[in-house]
Amino acid sequence: MIRRAAIYFTEVDLSDSTGQEPGSSRALLHTVAKLYYLSNIPQNEISRQLGLSTATISRLLKRAREDGIVRIEVRDLVGPEELARDLEQKLGLKRAVVADVPETNAVTSLAGAVSGCLSDAGLHPGSVVAIGWGRAVRDIIQAGLERIPGVVTVPANGGMQETAAHFQINEFVRLAAEQMGGTPRFLHAPYLPSATLREAFLSDPGIRETIALWDIAEAAIVGIGLPHVSPAAGQLGVTPDERQLTSAVGDVIRHYFDIRGQLVSWNGADRLIALSVQQLREIPSVIGVAVSTAKAAAIIGAARSRLINILVTDVRTAQAVVDLCD
DSSP: OOEEEEEEEOOOOSSOTTOOOTTSHHHHHHHHHIIIIISOOOHHHHHHHHTOOHHHHHHHHHHHHHTTSEEEEEEEOOOHHHHHHHHHHHHTOSEEEEEOOOSTTTTGGGHHHHHHHHHTTTOOTTOEEEEOOSHHHHHHHHHOOOOOTTOEEEESBOBOSOOOGGGOHHHHHHHHHHHHTOEEOOOOSBSSOOHHHHHHHHTSHHHHHHHGGGGGEEEEEEEOBOOOSSOOTTOTTOOTTGGGOTTOOEEETTEEEOTTSOEEOOTTGGGOOBOOHHHHHHSSEEEEEOOOGGGHHHHHHHHHTTSOSEEEEEHHHHHHHHHHHO
16 A cells, blocks of 8 residues: 655644633644744754753644644555546546556656557557657667567657757667567658748658658657746757747647647647647557656646547656646
């Protein structure tokens, strides 16, 4: 059984039942309790500040609990299976997989769950699996996918002229195909060209043949990104317009959305070489992989926008999502 401790502090009337003003023993209980439980001041320091012995401070804290000024309880946390059911119900997901994995290398530990979702997708020789980019997708693929011989892997979007490992989408596609026993199809085009160059790229027969596979994709593995309002390490290739998307809580391959699931337009969305919103929504199994309590709002938005219909995450992130939904 997983348990979590919670401390509840009750604000009380500082005058006691006899009508005395603050400075009575009840007021002192309240003061000591606030210093210890809310300000995290050690008992010996409280003792020094108030001119009381540490034994007196200990007795006052004990009485504060007995009088209900401080209430401490240990409540049960729901297990992974129940969290998964809650996520499916609250977010309208086709499936949620929640794993109790170590906080270190949590995403890597979810590779088996992602493989399980792919196995349950009914893929067969010739089935197309679209692969997104990002750290989560990279970690999943580097950890290894189970064999599904004969599948075709294809990038979910064009590439980026960056050396960072999590943007090497064609390499993800190659490695995924190698692991599953399939065939990779590469996309040699940038994800965000100019309008003129976009038309030129899409007129190339090889590129047209590759992106035509998006229309028949049966599964996809994508990450769920955070907004790029504030510059941060690793935010490569982010346009100035993307930094202005203050209402966005996240994105799936640069399709931005708010927490209600409403798409957030930006100057560049119509130039993307990537799976469109409609194409994502029509893929039977779009597996979103995300681990971080900071991504709770982004996960909610991704599910409500129907850019993912399967979520693979860990217990901590799942609990944060459920709490935010509530």
